[in-house]
Amino acid sequence: MRAKPHPAAAEPDVSTHAPRGRTTARSLTGEDPHLRAAYRLCHRITRVHDPGIHALFQLMPAALRPACWALWAAASVLDDLADQRDVDSTEREARVEAWTQALERDLAARISTDQVRHALVDTALRWRLDLPHLQGAVSSTLDEVRDRRFADWAEWRGWCEALVPWVDQVRHLFERAGAPMTLRLDRQRDYKQFIDGAQLTDVLTDLSTDLAQGLLLLPREALDPFPDAEDDLRHRRWSPAVAALIAELTSLARQWVTRPAMTTGMHPGAANMLDTAACLLRAQLDAVDAAGPALLKRTPRLSVVTRTRIFAPARLRAGLAWSLTPLTVPEPRRPAVSAHVPRPAADHTALRTSPPHPEGARPPQIPADQMPAHVAVIMDGNGRWAQQRGLPRPEGHHAGTAAVHEIVCGALDIGLRHLTLYAFSTENWKRDTGEIITILEAIRRDLDEGPLRDLDVRQRWLGHPDKLPTELVQALQRAERRTRNRIGLTLTMCINYGGRDEITRTAAALARAAQAGDIDPHLISEDDFARHLPHPDMPDVDLLWRTGNEQRTSNFLPWHATYAELHFTPGYWPDIDRRDLWQAITEYSRRQRRHGAAPLAITRDDASALPSR
Numbered sequence: 387m388r389a390k391p392h393p394a395a396a397e398p399d400v401s402t403h404a405p406r407g408r409t410t411a412r413s414l415t416g417e418d419p420h421l422r423a424a425y426r427l428c429h430r431i432t433r434v435h436d437p438g439i440h441a442l443f444q445l446m447p448a449a450l451r452p453a454c455w456a457l458w459a460a461a462s463v464l465d466d467l468a469d470q471r472d473v474d475s476t477e478r479e480a481r482v483e484a485w486t487q488a489l490e491r492d493l494a495a496r497i498s499t500d501q502v503r504h505a506l507v508d509t510a511l512r513w514r515l516d517l518p519h520l521q522g523a524v525s526s527t528l529d530e531v532r533d534r535r536f537a538d539w540a541e542w543r544g545w546c547e548a549l550v551p552w553v554d555q556v557r558h559l560f561e562r563a564g565a566p567m568t569l570r571l572d573r574q575r576d577y578k579q580f581i582d583g584a585q586l587t588d589v590l591t592d593l594s595t596d597l598a599q600g601l602l603l604l605p606r607e608a609l610d611p612f613p614d615a616e617d618d619l620r621h622r623r624w625s626p627a628v629a630a631l632i633a634e635l636t637s638l639a640r641q642w643v644t645r646p647a648m649t650t651g652m653h654p655g656a657a658n659m660l661d662t663a664a665c666l667l668r669a670q671l672d673a674v675d676a677a678g679p680a681l682l683k684r685t686p687r688l689s690v691v692t693r694t695r696i697f698a699p700a701r702l703r704a705g706l707a708w709s710l711t712p713l714t715v716p717e718p719r720r721p722a723v724s725a726h727v728p729r730p731a732a733d734h735t736a737l738r739t740s741p742p743h744p745e746g747a748r749p750p751q752i753p754a755d756q757m758p759a760h761v762a763v764i765m766d767g768n769g770r771w772a773q774q775r776g777l778p779r780p781e782g783h784h785a786g787t788a789a790v791h792e793i794v795c796g797a798l799d800i801g802l803r804h805l806t807l808y809a810f811s812t813e814n815w816k817r818d819t820g821e822i823i824t825i826l827e828a829i830r831r832d833l834d835e836g837p838l839r840d841l842d843v844r845q846r847w848l849g850h851p852d853k854l855p856t857e858l859v860q861a862l863q864r865a866e867r868r869t870r871n872r873i874g875l876t877l878t879m880c881i882n883y884g885g886r887d888e889i890t891r892t893a894a895a896l897a898r899a900a901q902a903g904d905i906d907p908h909l910i911s912e913d914d915f916a917r918h919l920p921h922p923d924m925p926d927v928d929l930l931w932r933t934g935n936e937q938r939t940s941n942f943l944p945w946h947a948t949y950a951e952l953h954f955t956p957g958y959w960p961d962i963d964r965r966d967l968w969q970a971i972t973e974y975s976r977r978q979r980r981h982g983a984a985p986l987a988i989t990r991d992d993a994s995a996l997p998s999r
């Protein structure tokens with residue numbers, strides 16, 4: 387795995403000050419819940435993927451942290467895409483490229499349906515980051531897809547240098563915040579060496595993971611003096627040659643990260659961050675040395691005691707150092723458009739706008755901060771709709787398919803980001819075989835021939851392939867591939883989906899990670915759980931709507947819908963049109979969501995001004 391840029395390396399020569407008060411993602415994003423959720427996800431990705439980096443970011447002025455989370459999360463997502471060894475390099479390259487192109491489009495549109503890109507776009511526009519540089523940093527990930535071999539340290543350093551544009555983004559933030567961050571010329575060498583040291587530490591730390599994937603990210607020049615070491619490493623054999631090589635490399639990395647001159651004359655906040663990073667890297671190198679043969683089996687981690695010993699005093703110093711001068715934090719730059727205008731898809735399909743409502747109905751204008759990001763629907767009442775008309779139940783499902791098209795158009799019209807539909811549950815197998823075949827075949831045909839194909843809709847599937855017809859699974863996978871670059875609406879179809887099944891499988895994935903030593907079972911958090919869900923980027927459900935006059939949630943998205951606003955309507959699904967979705971969203975926009983917090987104190991006058999519910 388490639389080591390990511392070390393943020394502390396972006397710190398030299400900062401002479402700036404920070405706000406006295408606490409600046410959080412909330413105070414940066416105002417009341418825009420999508421943006422807040424996007425930054426929260428980036429924060430979570432940083433904390434879960436790179437706890438050390440997260441702790442270092444905590445030593446930065448609070449106003450700059452959300453931007454750093456966004457940059458870091460983007461680097462992590464790209465890194466993961468480039469690293470997915472279950473697919474071949476062509477597919478990995480295609481995935482990285484698709485993400486990169488989507489970012490380009492999102493930057494032009496100033497908005498994204500993908501949460502990490504949404505935060506990154508906001509960061510880039512708000513802080514006026516150098517976009518060509520940012521895009522250069524993003525596309526440098528493409529190199530990662532191909533297996534890297536380096537003849538000598540010079541080539542290896544060239545690889546490290548590809549990270550500099552990421553690091554520069556962080557330096558840029560300081561400049562935009564009004565903190566001049568000139569790199570002193572006499573410290574340039576130290577600075578470069580520090581980055582190399584951080585990289586080498588990461589390569590040594592990740593040795594077991596990389597070797598498992600057939601990667602050895604060290605130059606020949608370093609391996610050659612230790613005959614047999616390369617062969618032993620590739621076969622994951624701990625030998626005297628490997629032990630000597632590791633000892634040599636940890637000693638080299640220790641020298642490179644120990645650059646006391648680099649912090650001379652620097653702002654104490656920046657110096658603190660850099661010194662702490664160096665301390666952390668040295669402790670990590672101690673852990674590599676102490677691991678011995680275990681280094682080839684699992685990633686050596688720092689103990690809580692070691693981390694506390696490093697970070698507790700550093701946090702005190704940071705608080706003091708940054709508490710003197712405020713930084714300038716620019717306002718967010720919002721997109722000017724609200725109506726959905728499809729852009730050309732990367733698959734060169736000419737995308738259509740959604741057909742208008744038959745009676746010309748137009749969507750209500752919902753303020754951006756009151757729009758749900760994610761609406762999930764239990765489409766109930768197909769059978770009763772058919773029975774009411776003396777028709778066989780399958781006719782209800784055919785009519786229900788038309789209602790799906792109508793709702794997707796309504797979602798595009800109103801600018802919804804995520805729509806998730808419960809089309810077939812793990813419990814639906816209890817139905818009559820003929821009815822099961824009708825539902826599954828209606829979905830299959832719709833994927834291959836239906837009118838959603840050419841709308842700006844990214845289609846995804848949530849559920850399990852067990853028992854599903856192969857043609858349906860293939861059609862679902864084809865639709866996912868074909869639409870993966872679309873950005874208008876993410877439509878997730880839950881097919882052979884059950885909430886408890888999802889939770890059980892996620893728990894099993896976590897147990898496997900714990901067994902492999904990738905996660906400490908005593909420290910498993912909600913974030914770890916969320917990261918192991920089938921679609922970790924799926925946002926929480928804001929609004930859960932069920933038609934058909936039933937008031938239960940029936941094993942639908944239990945993890946994501948914990949805080950969802952519930953909306954039950956009496957009509958049967960086939961009778962639904964897009965105005966019902968707009969009505970549901972309008973009602974949602976009037977609700978006060980508290981997520982467990984105490985209600986806001988309101989005066990009698992305020993109370994009379996509140997919308998009735």
Ligand code: FPP
Pocket residue numbers: 765766767768769770771783786787790807808809810811814825828829832879934959
């Ligand atoms: C619940 O109504 C509905 C289903 C189990 C199937 C829903 C499937 C569709 C609407 C087709 C989906 C098509 C696409 C393109 C996603 P019910 O049969 O339980 O109705 P009842 O409660 O009246 O019996």
